Amino acid sequence: GAVVSQHPSWVICKSGTSVKIECRSLDFQATTMFWYRQFPKQSLMLMATSNEGSKATYEQGVEKDKFLINHASLTLSTLTVTSAHPEDSSFYICSARQGAVETQYFGPGTRLLVL
């Protein structure tokens, strides 16, 4: 149980385009989802926290207008990287948890390459 999927797993796009990444909890209701960014050989950095039906809370230094997060249902959250640039190239990982429990379940990640 507790499976989280992400789609796509890989995306290559041109600079200036927007890219949407989906995060789904497959067998549980995720009241909270988290979006992380991971640069090569580095740890995960929390970008934002989203609760179903409300606006996302962004970490300091993360541009909310560039990284649009929508958590429209208890099983789906989306991250849209708007007007992507090469410096946005990274590995984006989502996680989900049910209620206020401490354990987060992670998706397999989405590797974004902006040319």
Added chain:
Amino acid sequence: GNSVTQMEGPVTLSEEAFLTINCTYTATGYPSLFWYVQYPGEGLQLLLKATKADDKGSNKGFEATYRKETTSFHLEKGSVQVSDSAVYFCALSLNNAGNMLTFGGGTRLMVKP
């Protein structure tokens, strides 16, 4: 603030060697502690956890004991395999901080046959 410090990698071992990856933490309160593993090209998987002092988390031959007196949660395995090659992340969460995860920097383990 809360923070997690892990030993820097990479850690390179031969198969069947003993593994220790050190992890220490600083927290304002009594955190839960976790070890996550990330295999190449994949997301993170929960390996084990401990929620209170002296608890021992264990899974797949790995174990870690929550040591409040030394604020540590070192990961150990008696005999590593090539398939254990991955990046290991120590993390904490605090109930009074919304159970947000704070990660260490990660330690890359390479096991050679």
